[in-house]
Amino acid sequence: MYLMWSRILSSHVIGRTTSCWRSLYTMQVKTREFQSLFTEGLKGLAEVFEKHQHELRIAGGAVRDLLSGKRPEDVDLATTATPEEMKHMFQSAGIRMINNKGEKHGTITARLHNENFEVTTLRVDVQTDGRHAEVQFTTDWYKDAERRDLTINSMFLGLDGTLYDYFQGYEDLQNHKVRFVGSAEERIQEDYLRILRYFRFYGRVALKPDDHEPEILAAIKENGRGLAAISGERIWMEIKKMAVGNHAAHLLELVYTLDLAQYIGLPPGGDVDELKRVWQNVKHHSPKPMTSLAALFHCPEDVEKMDLRLKVSREEKSLALFLIKYRRELRKTEDESNSLKPFTDFIFDNRELDTQSKVCELLKYQGEDKLLAELSTWSIPRFPVSGHDLRRMGIVGKEIGDTLQKLRDIWKKSHYCMDKDELLSYIKP
Known part of the structure; x- marks a missing residue:
């Protein structure tokens, strides 16, 4: 990976940070992952913006992934062009636009060479209520970076490979630190879901399970009740990712320590000790989110209450109920030569399409690595009599x-x- 970096100090007064100067770090990125993004579609898009003299940069999570040596699955783009200017540009170039739902927030989706590109105008939040924001468009990259949640998500990457980092996101990424942009309390109050986003990204970036800045945890605890107003669907998307990420047991325990569970659909008095035990069993086996979370539930009523709050899928709810019912009841036999038989018999008798998958999750939960490996290659035999x-x-x-x-x-x-x-x-x- 080829990286060069330099520091540029710009004498502009900043807004909501404690410093008196804007500090911009730049670095040149020329990695294989970065170069692989330049499909015919992205090249064509870049030509349109260059022709009309509007800046276009890669934004947010894709930059973080590239700096971590990963090729991002999704690439979000940011621009100085307004939505109206983008529509005019795309129409003039004969580029198809799809899905106009994001236009009021500044996002236009263009389709080139069978690829979709979401391009969002730089913006500032002029008013927030903890869930939604009223935005105002800007051409100031710093102001757009300032409104983002975490430093590691606030960077931009020019299509020439130049990194634009206003809040030391690259340094935090290198040091495996997760910090809010500016004041943690202000960022959280702009959108309370950022509490769970902090936990999720902590699981992706931090090396140690308990290396949080005390002021961040204090801000989370103080503002946790704001999660009660966030939709269950948004909360569930974050919890699912947290539950299968690094340090999942620690982070979910922290949810209880900071008194957040009551606001996000997790059972009061969840069995954290069981969760820690189960996490040791499942963490190396790519568990489904509900496999880990089921450890917190004492009874089916806990699952029903969670579903009312979070609106989980039918399959997810079914798996949770299955694990609660069978985690003690369906176990291997004492006969080591035949210890898989209770599970294969159960699958054969049940005859539902997803039963084998559920039993595999049960074996992960129970820590039965050997049986899991055997069952993963086992095929349901065909009964020979009709x-x-x-x-x-x-x-x-x-x-x-x-x-x-x-x-x-x-x-x-x-x-x-x-x-x-x-x-x-x-x-x-």
């Missing part, structure tokens, strides 16, 4: 179902090894 076979033997009506069930039980005891003739031999003429 109702048609029984009718040919003169069995009719309700007796067909009863007989099939008896033969299934025999087949399970044989470890699914008997063939059709062997099973049919159990039917008395």
Whole structure:
């Protein structure tokens, strides 16, 4: 990775920070990941903005990922052009625009060479209520960076590879620190969801589980009640990412320590000790978010209350209820040579499409690494006897179902090894 950096001090008075000067760090980025972003679509987009003399830079999370040596999945772009100017530019160039829902917040989505590009006008928040912001467009990159949540998300990257870093985001990224831009309390009060975003990014960036700045935790505790007004869907998106990230057990424990659980749908008095134990089991096995979170729940009623607040998917709710019901009930046998059998029998008897996936999550929860590896390669065998076979033997009506069930039980005891003739031999003429 090729990186050069220099520091430029610009003598402009800043707004909501404690310094009297704007401090801009620049660095030249020429990495393979950065170069790979330049598809025909992005090149074409850049030409349009250059022609009309408007600046265009990569913004936010994509910059953070590139500086971490990762190729970003999504690339958000920022510009000095207003939405009206962008629409005029794109129409003149014959570029299709889609999804105009973001236009009032300054975002225009352009489609070039079968790629979608979200481009957002630089803006400042002129009024916020802790959930939404009334914005005003600007051409000042510093002001746009200043309104963002975390320093590591406030950087811009020019298409020539120049990094623009006003709040030491690159330094924080290098030092694995997660800090708010300016005042933590002010940033949180602009959008209370930033509390959970802080936890999520802490799990992605920090090396140690408990290396928070005390003033940040104090601001979170003081403003936690603001999460009550945030929609369940937005909260759930953050919790899901936090629950599978690094330090998940520590961060979820912190949710309880800072008295946040009551506002975000997690059960009061959640079983944090169980969560810590389960996290040690699952953290190396790519668990589903609900696999970790289920450890907090004492009973099905906890899941129902969570669902009312967070509006989780049917599959997610079903998994939580499954894990609560079977985490103690469905376990391996004492016979080491046959310890997987309770799980394979359960899958065979249940016959629902997602049962094997749920049982795999259960084995992660229980810390059964060996059984998980075996079950992951196990295929549900095909029962060799059908109702048609029984009718040919003169069995009719309700007796067909009863007989099939008896033969299934025999087949399970044989470890699914008997063939059709062997099973049919159990039917008395």
